[in-house]
Amino acid sequence: MKRAVIAVAMLAGLAMAAEGAWIPAKAKLAQMLLGVSWQTGGAVKPWPWADTRALAKLTIDRDAVIVLSGASGRTMAFGPGHLDGSAMPGGPGNCVITAHRDTHFAALRYVIPGDVLTLERPRGVVTRYEVVETAVVDKNDTSVLEPTGDERLTLITCYPFNTVIPGGPLRYVVVANKLPAITD
């Protein structure tokens, strides 16, 4: 009897670990499928039951991720989420994109002012942004989400990058300003 309880606990532990490992795997896999879908211009659904829409392709230091519409926990499991109501990618105002610090936005910890980020919209229009500031803010400081008169990109993820417990009070914010379009 006692052993049975222990056996169940052991299996549960293994299941939990597997579940934990599945999260980053799912994030990677979803991005691969989204990438294929992006290539077809959205004609092919990333996966048959997909209910979200690819909004833009964000490149951070040569690594591209597909940004999804809506910054909810559900979309962020698959890709960075564009905050509903914030400016559209490449458009005027403050475009806010959030993602998990341990999956799609893990690369943010290496971003420094002066770096160039690019946002590509479905019809091939590419907007370039230059990082002007990185900051750590409290989760209640929603000023970074507020509309601005300029054209900027705000990327948000959790901070610090390497703690184990999720849901901490701090956020890491990267602010980038739109660069003039390059004309060939």
Place this chain on the structure above:
Amino acid sequence: MESTDRKADYALERWIIFFLTLLFFVPFIARGQESPGIEVLPVATLGEVEDSALLFKTAAPGVYAIAPRVSSEVEISVVGPIVRTRVRQTFMNTTKETVEGVYVFPLPELSAVDTLKMTIGSRIIEGVIREREDAARQYQKARTEGRKAALVEQHRPNVFTTSVASIGAGEDAIIEIEYQEVARFESGEYRLRFPMVVAERYTPAGSDSPPSSLGAATVRLSVDLKPGHGVREIRSPNHRISTKVLGHNHHQVVLDESNAHRPNSSLALGMTSDFELIWRPDLGSKPEATILTETVGEETYALVMLTPPPTSPIHVVRETVFIIDSSGSMEGASMQQAKQALLLALGDLRPGDTFNVIDFDSDAHALFTESQPVGQDTVAVAQKFVESLTADGGTEMLKAIQLALPAAPRSGTLRQVIFMTDGQVGNEQQLFSYIHENLGESRLFTVGIGSAPNSYFMRNAARFGRGTFTYIGDVAQVKERMGELFEKLSSPVMTSIEIDTGDPTAEVWPSRIPDLYRSEPLAVTIRLSDLSAPIVVRGSIGGEKWTRQLAIPPSGDGNAIGKLWARQKIEAAMDRLSEGASPAGVRTEVVAVALRHHLVSQFTSLVAIDHTPTVPGTLPQTATPSLLLIICGLALASLSAATWRLS
């Protein structure tokens, strides 16, 4: 010694099991973040929604999830014929995410929402009336800055639509709207209607979600009824109501709660079961005048109601003159309709009265040189004449009106001119001034024929002619509409009605008061700043003078009279625009009145801009429990393995 070891062993084991159990729950707590919820709600497209509803945007464009409605409170205030409705509906975001909503509400015809308030969580958004361009500019500015703004739009006629921004998980959205209309008067009764649709139609079969219907959620509906005269009966055909007398000519009607649980066959079938309230005026044997007032700031708005007796006290000899338009523009269905209407009217004439028929195209021609007594022979001649008419030629309308309204009108007889036309004329101003100057004791009633008659001309010709405008859009309606018009024309009660106030700044709408007929009470609105002098209503009943003095009640307890006054003033100003008044001047006047009285008009619209940034209260949670799960899982597994060995 051994036993204490055992005890220690057990204690350790118990602690380990407790710890393991705790760990076991970690993933469930952590996973709470990802659980969806919107999928369980029934879905619909905007076009499918017929009831009032709060819709949540889903990932699929154009497809909305219907939010569960918690409660609806409806307060209807009736003052005279004015019906003002205040609706307060509470919805809940039962999903686990922040959603974008769209609120829809079916409105009665010719009515617009003028007041809007939305409470979403702790945010309050209030609609304001702004000059149209100003509203559009503000809306655009807010949009480009990434702020949420809602321009109240009309996607479908008579459906009020507004967007409701960012409703957080578990948050309530309370939406309050107000709109105003005039009660319909039909067969001696006033009626008002409030839309209630049973929502079973939206709920997919087998769905466990709570139905989002007025029928299922709690509904409180009350009507504060101040009809301005006595009522003989108050009833509701589809619902059970309780009524209470609150004072003199003041009633309260409450929708019984039992309606929600009533097993009603029509409800079960998912059919409309709009709330309808009918009240029948208790009319005296003589015409009566009553007054209700509303105080708005420093101004007082008065509503004067004239009620007819149920039977006509006088028998008037009438002269009926029909004018029929047979010009080229009437060709086809319009001509058929006009002929049919006229033949119907000829058959309805009363012996003892006199009549004539005037036909016009490039020229005007009267059937008889002088109106003839109604008889079998004269009517037969007229019928033959009408049947032979063909639509061709020009539109010499003035000549026809000159024949019907001679420059020196005979006084003492009631002459009713019934004018059937599509109103395709260019010299409207000339026609209006002729009618205005030569009307005398005659009354001009216009009957609009065809799919798109010039209703501006018809409405104003009737206004100058102190008559009414009847619109017949379809051949199928000819009989019904003409029947109504004739019923009305056969029972004039009081003519030449005038209202005098001791206040030189008073403004009376409508500026030309129509006659009082047996079939319908009359309502006139007045703006007053001096309340000391009484209002004097004068009229003529079959040639005899009739006068009433109405003392102005000191404290206005009416409601929405000012808005009805303002609406009539705006209508009159808009009509002047077509009469050639300076557009800038009319615009300034309409905007001023609309802003002051909080009305949506041609030049003003309702805009709701949320000034708080519409963002979640906190920045999103952006870390996965991945590492935590792996560490805890492995710890749990290894601890269990260790315990296994110990036991």
